Amino acid sequence: MRVQTDGTGGLRHLISLDGLTREMLMAILDRAESYRRFPGQPAYEGRELAGVTLANLFFEPSTRTRASFDLASRRLGAHVINLDLQSSSRAKGETMLDTIYTLEAMNTDIFVIRDSEPGLPEFLMDHAAPHVSVISAGEAHVSHPTQGLLDVLTIRSHRRRFAGLKVAIVGDIRHSRVARSTARALKTLGTTDLRLVAPQPLLPEEDEFAGALRFTRVEDGITGADVIMMLRIQKERMAQAALLDDQAYFREYGLDARRVKLASPDVLVMHPGPMNRGVEIASDVADGPHSVIREQVNNGVAVRMAVLACIAATLTRHRKPL
Amino acid sequence: MRVQTDGTGGLRHLISLDGLTREMLMAILDRAESYRRFPGQPAYEGRELAGVTLANLFFEPSTRTRASFDLASRRLGAHVINLDLQSSSRAKGETMLDTIYTLEAMNTDIFVIRDSEPGLPEFLMDHAAPHVSVISAGEAHVSHPTQGLLDVLTIRSHRRRFAGLKVAIVGDIRHSRVARSTARALKTLGTTDLRLVAPQPLLPEEDEFAGALRFTRVEDGITGADVIMMLRIQKERMAQAALLDDQAYFREYGLDARRVKLASPDVLVMHPGPMNRGVEIASDVADGPHSVIREQVNNGVAVRMAVLACIAATLTRHRKPL
């Protein structure tokens, strides 16, 4: 577990939610709420990142997460560089480090990294200059901390407390960074009743998600749930695991209106997107009264603004005088 | 014909020039003139789009139109997201809708859409939230409303009235969204003498361009014309239609200095760009004294600023209070 705060407890990096206290999470969520504007309201615009340069380094394409970080940064006044990079070479670590040094030398303050392989965010955090921050925007199956934060912000907006909440995560949990980060955030905030629902090959290793119950039958896992989080099913992995085709998956695990009725009457239906409608979730459920899927997206920008503003405040304390 | 205005007559969407009144067109052109700055003058900069987020969704690559919308938006203070998207899948409509919902949830206010297939702008307009606008930046062969507006703005800058004007459009009219939108704008503004000039397979269907005269011999069509609008010839289509090669096309239909002499002595030569010099237009004509081709580009930015400013004013009235 890496220390991501500076000596005074200020947030410096965010590559994982491990080790962040309940107080820090709640402070980020509070700040996110202050930035949140619902669709149809004018977006919040501020100067919290004035004079800050942020580089989005995406080794894995992502329209949604990149747009979210891009808008969050610019609405707070940052200069943003978007770089799409090839993640081919074995020597990526070292080459990447020279790219980071180069951008640092151009007075880049914050690096947002997304990568399909594990290790790069921590590697860069270990090598970054003292006045530079690293944020993960998704690291392999390991971590997606801002997604974890936006998920708990969405839940907090609808439920008074995290303790006593029954949360079911359904889908390819084994390969999901979202599931890991959200489970981590829920645990820190006091949720103890977590249920993992997936076909056996898509459940995580036994030593992960300590304390969670595991189910291979979706009806068993979601009965009485206060929150159901559906995960995207990636066809490539389904094929590799010689699993189910789309129709069969939907029949066995897809969240349709009939199954929603098994959950709590005011269950929240969540999905990190992008959705495969008709595969893991029925279209009418995705757009239905229990769905908070678009709220999640809205909260995503607010959470990223909050994280960036916290980090910028920390960086300011570490800046060299002119 | 879709209603593109709100209850008070304010412009809300712009996916077609159909149904826009003469008064509304003139108001947009007037506003565009107030934004227009000629090359060598500093560009107009304003705050009409302050707090507005605009997404450029281009399913069809376009350096020129995208740069024009991008600059128009940013010079009025908007935040701009540029997305280049794949237009492959049959399910584009539905997937696209989720992309729109996602960007809406990030407080995107205006969507600028360009697509080589018909239907997406209207589909999105039908599904957009009440505080969201859709602008077409080119839809298949159907419509290119801002191009139509910049064309009539260019003509209005040089001619007192639209009534009585003789306008010849020459080239691949059958596949041209520019021809359709410009013809629509001209008709609304009072031009009745429109001539369509093309090889037979490139003329539009008989029930289109009502009232226009049709010519297959260029000399017949342009004689006495006050305006000649040349269209880009796309080689792929020429080949498919087993038509003419470049040299033969230029010989039969290309606008050279000799042919310009058949038109009115102060004829305006126009082209929406990009040009194939030596195919549909001779280089010396493109750069010659009758050419207003670069003025069209200049007017393009001004017209897009005007449309965006009108729409932003309408959106402001529909925004939810904080």
Add this chain to the structure above:
Amino acid sequence: MRVQTDGTGGLRHLISLDGLTREMLMAILDRAESYRRFPGQPAYEGRELAGVTLANLFFEPSTRTRASFDLASRRLGAHVINLDLQSSSRAKGETMLDTIYTLEAMNTDIFVIRDSEPGLPEFLMDHAAPHVSVISAGEAHVSHPTQGLLDVLTIRSHRRRFAGLKVAIVGDIRHSRVARSTARALKTLGTTDLRLVAPQPLLPEEDEFAGALRFTRVEDGITGADVIMMLRIQKERMAQAALLDDQAYFREYGLDARRVKLASPDVLVMHPGPMNRGVEIASDVADGPHSVIREQVNNGVAVRMAVLACIAATLTRHRKPL
């Protein structure tokens, strides 16, 4: 040699360092120093380019140089358009000219061009409107003026005078635009002792780099040097020239700690980047106490800001009144 200044001596274009006086170079370096902020300091932000539109036209991909120009422009308040363009067609000149005319008509003021073939910057400079500027961001093997400027700024920050300085350039000088521009700047500023070190096939033609000494043995070239500038070795060219593989090149020409000891005790080690660690330079030298490689990057942004600010001041004098 093209005149790149206007009638009053103001900088108008920058496609080469030829013909720029010592006074002009020193004025640019002075201004660059005023813009320079070291990593960890907040970047300089100003309004010197307010109302200016700049287009980055990159026919050759370049993450570093483009990010440097992009940040330099935006930190001074410009609107920036980034265009990645295909450099395939034989007719590039003419098509390119129409692209330039189009962007000019959109009130673009400054064009930054990078191209792997020679000729385009001068061609565009010859055809640009009087209120438009052209800056080269790297032209084939010919010229890379802002790199030359950042190199001499880096040297000036550490050495009192250019006269009497011993400078060794090591590597593929034959194909290097950096070597040509930096040698030009050094000569203008008074450095007479320039040493070129490379395998015979990578040394330049005899009539280039007048007055420079040539060496094929690296130890001979760098002994006593005050500055060693290492150049990137491109494997494609090595293979074409049936030269050395990476290990053999490093053994014969690579700058390692042992070789650094042959130079002046306070030698500056420079590299324009991106580096091939273990090929032309040892990793510990690149990161060692003599290395000013990251300072070069930092100075790169400052120099580009200075060039842009000088050019914008000139353009302002040539602007048409409203």
